[in-house]
Amino acid sequence: MSSPAATTTGLDPAVQNDNLIRRVHGQEHGNTSREEVNGSAESDNDTRRKVKKVIRSKYRHVEAVHSQSRPSCLSHDTTESPSFLGFRNLMVIVLVVGNLRLIIENIQKYGVLICIGCHDFRKSDINLGLLLYFLIPCHLFIAYIIEYYAAVKARDERDAIAASKQDSKDGTSSPTEEQHRKFQSTWKLVRMLHAINVTTALAFNSWVVYYYIHHPLIGTLTEIHAIIVWLKTASYAFTNRDLRHAYLHPARGELDALPELYAQCPYPQNITMGNLCYFWWAPTLVYQPVYPRTDKIRWGFVAKRCGEVVCLSVFIWFTSAQYATPVLRNSLDKIASLDIPSITERLLKLSTISLIIWLAGFFALFQSFLNALAEVTRFADRSFYDEWWNSESLGVYWRTWNKPVYQYFKRHVYSPMRSRGWSNGTASVAVFFLSAVLHELLVGVPTHNLIGVAFLGMFLQLPLIQMTKPLEKKKSSNGKLLGNIIFWVSFTIFGQPFAALMYFYAWQAKYGSVSKMASAQQLIQQGQGTCPPLV
C-alpha cells in the first residue's frame, strides 16, 4: 500500500518505514538530533501510527495481559458453558487403561488358562447331543403332517358347505348336523395332536438334557434348539388354525381381514414341505405363509457375518476362560462364608467381564448370525433388535433387545389374551411368567440346577418395568438418563453377574471342580439366552 506520507515525501513506504525504525532504535541509545524531533514531531497520523507500531514491538514487557474482565470458563458467571468432549475421550482412555492393567495382573496371577483339552466333552454327551440335534426338528414335521391332514379335512368341509348351499333351495349354507359334528371333532383332534406334539418337543428334550447330558455347553445348545423348535411349532399350529378358520368362512370377508401379504399364498396352498422348511430355517419364530424376501444372496455379506461370528465366539470363549473363571472360582468360598463385602467386590469385578461377554454375544447372535442366516434365506425383515442400549426404561429394553422373541410373545400370547378381554396387566404377567419359565429351563436344565434364580430374575422385571415406566414418558433428558442408568445397572451390573455366580456356585456345590472352566464360560454365556419382551 502507498501511504499519504509516502506520496507527499515522494519516498517508497518501505524505505520510510526503515527510517522510522532507525529513528526509533536511535532513540534507544538516548542520542537525539533535530531532524528526528521534527521528523517524529510532525503530526502526520500515518507516520505516527507506524511509529506506535514499531515502538509497541519494542515495549514487550509493558503489554497489558489483563486488559478486560473475563470469568473462568468453569464458573457459573460464564455465559456459554464449555464443551467437555475431552473428558469423554479421557473416560474411554481410563477404561482401556484400567482393563489393560487388569489383563496384565490376570496374566501375572494365573498365566494362560486357555486349554482345549480341559473340557471333558464326554462321548455320551456328544452322541446324545447329535442325536437330539436331528430329533428335535422332527416335531416340526409332525406338526406339518397334522396340518396336512387338517387342510384335507378343511377342503372337504368347504366342499360340503358349497354343496349344501346349492342343493338346499332356501340357500342356507350350513352342512347337515352329522357333517358338522364330524368336522368339529376333527378340529378337536387336530388341536389335541398339536398339544401333545408341542409339549413333548419341550418336555422330552429337557428331561434328556437334565438327566443325561452332563456338559453344560452341549446341554445349553440342545436346550436352546428345543425351545426354538417348540416356539416355532406352536406358532405354526396357531397361525394355520386361524388361516383355516378364515378359509372356512370366505363369505364374511374374513379373507380380506388377512394381511395383504398372504394373498400370494392363500390357506391350503401354504401347507407344503417347502413352505415349512423355509420357516424352519428362517430367522424368525413367527410363522407366516409369506415373508418379505430379498432378490438375491450377497455371499460377500454372508462371509463377513460368519467371520464375525467365529471371531466373537473365540473372543467369548477366551475371555470367559481367562477372566471370568478365576473370578467365579475365587468367589466360591466368599459365598460359602456369606462375606458380603467380598461378594460385592467379586460381583463388581465379574460385572465388567460379563458385560463385555454379553455385548460380544449379543452382537454375534443378533447382528452377525441372524443377518447371515437372513441373507442366506433371503429374509428381508432384518430388524432383530432396535436401539435397546438407549432404552430409558426396562420396558423399552425388553421390547427392543430381542425382537424375534418379543414379537412371538406379542403375537401368540399378549394380543390373543387382550382380544379375549384380558387386562393389559394380566397379559403382561402371563408373558413374563412364560418367559421366566423358559429362562429357568434354559439356564437350570443344562446346569442341572433348577434353583429358580433365572425364573425370579425374569419375573422380577415386572415390578422394575412398572417402576421405570414413568421415565419413558419424561421429556427431560435427565429423566431418560436416569432410566437408562437404572436399566444398565439393574441388568448388566447386578442382574447378570449375580445369576451367573449363583448357578456357578450351585454347579460347584453339586459336582465339585468338574470342568469348572466350561461351566463358568457357560454360565456367563447364559446372558445371551433368549430373553422375553413386552409390557
Add this chain to the structure above:
Amino acid sequence: MSSPAATTTGLDPAVQNDNLIRRVHGQEHGNTSREEVNGSAESDNDTRRKVKKVIRSKYRHVEAVHSQSRPSCLSHDTTESPSFLGFRNLMVIVLVVGNLRLIIENIQKYGVLICIGCHDFRKSDINLGLLLYFLIPCHLFIAYIIEYYAAVKARDERDAIAASKQDSKDGTSSPTEEQHRKFQSTWKLVRMLHAINVTTALAFNSWVVYYYIHHPLIGTLTEIHAIIVWLKTASYAFTNRDLRHAYLHPARGELDALPELYAQCPYPQNITMGNLCYFWWAPTLVYQPVYPRTDKIRWGFVAKRCGEVVCLSVFIWFTSAQYATPVLRNSLDKIASLDIPSITERLLKLSTISLIIWLAGFFALFQSFLNALAEVTRFADRSFYDEWWNSESLGVYWRTWNKPVYQYFKRHVYSPMRSRGWSNGTASVAVFFLSAVLHELLVGVPTHNLIGVAFLGMFLQLPLIQMTKPLEKKKSSNGKLLGNIIFWVSFTIFGQPFAALMYFYAWQAKYGSVSKMASAQQLIQQGQGTCPPLV
C-alpha cells in the same frame, strides 16, 4: 360418528357395531344363517371396514409381523446411523463400578491408612518454613526500594532534559555529556541490584529447602512460594524499566504506545507501596500498573470457593494416602528388579489415582483458590485457564491449562526475544528450558533428589508439541480426537505417574521408609506444580 350404513339402515352405529360383533362371534361357532350372510355380504364399504376391524381383532395369530424389508440398525445397510448415547452412560457406570471395586479391594487389603500422627513434621521444618514464609516476600519490597530510587533518578533526568531543552538555543533536547553518563550508570546500577535481588530470591530459598527442610510437603510449599515471588519480582523490574524508558522519551509518542489502561496511573505514580502490595496479592504473575477491577466483593462467592479448596485438599490428602501410597510402595521392589511388566502394571494403576488427584488439584488451585483470591482482590480478569481438556495438541494444552505462567513466559521471555530478532524455535526452546529448570527445582529440591526427570519431562514436551502441531490444523474431528488422545495418554497416563514413581523411588533409596506417606502424597501433588506454556 354417524356412518352411511347407520343412516341408511336407520340404526344407531353403536348398535350396528354390536350386531357386527355378535355376527362375527356367531361365526366362531361355525353356525351361520341367511340374514347374517346378507348382512355381511352387503357391499357397504363402511360396514365392511368395521367387519374387517372386528375380525382382525379376532385373528391375532395371523398378524403379519414381518411385513416390510428392514435392515438391522447396526449393519451398514441402514440409512441413518443409530445413536450411542446409552453406551456413553454405560462407560460412566463401568468406570464408577470398576473404581468402587478397587476401593473395596483396597480397604480389604490395607484397612484405613489415613493417619494424622504419621506425618513427621519436624519442629525445625515448621520453624524454617514459617520463617521463609515471611522472608520470601521481602524480595518484592527490596525490588520496590530499588524502583523507588530509580523513579527519583528518572524524575531528575527528565527535569535535566527539560532544562537543557529551554536554555539551549538550538533547542536540542539532549542533556550534557556528563549528566548523560551519570544517568546511564544509574540504570546500570538499578539493573544490577535487581539482578542480585531476584537471583537470591530463588537461589537462597532453594538452598535452604534442599539442605534444611526435610518434609517434602513443607518444602514444596516454600519452593512454590519462592518461585512465585521470584517471577513477580522479575516482572515488576522488567515492566517498570520499560515504563521508565517510555517516560523519559515523551516527545516521540512512546507514551501513546503504552496500553490505554495504564493512562489512569502513569509511570512514576505507580511506584507506591499500595500498588506493589496489590500486585503482591493479585492472582497474576505479570505486573501491570493498572488491572481491570470488579466493583465489589461477593463474600458468598468467596466462601463457596474456599469451601471447595478445603474439601478438595482433604480429598487429595485422603486419596493419596489411602490409594496412591500403597501403589507406590508396592512398586519399589519391582523398580529395583526392573520387572518391566509389573512396573507397567503399577504405572497403569497409579495413573488413574494420580489423574483423579491431578484433576482435583487443578480445580482446587485454578478454579477455586484463584477465583477466591481474585474476588477478594477485586481482580476482574479471571481467565486463569481455558478449555485445556479439549486440546487437540500438546501445544494447545500448554498454552491453555495454566495461563498465569503462560502469559508470564510469553510477555517476559518469548515476545522480547522475538522482538529482538530471535526465531520462534529458539524462543520456544528458551521458554521450555527455563520452565524445565523450574520444574526440576519444584520437584527435585523438596524431595532432595535433583535427578532431572521433571526437567526432561518438561523439556521433552517440545518434540511432542512439534509432533502434534499438524493435528491442530486438522479440520477433521478425527485429527482433533487423535491429538486429544495423544495429549491425555502422554501427559496423564504416562508422564505424571512415571515422574511420581521415579521421585518416590529416589526418595526411598535415599531415606528408606521415613514418612513414606507424606512423600507419596507429596509426589502425586507435584502434578499440580506450575507448569510452563507456549510454543
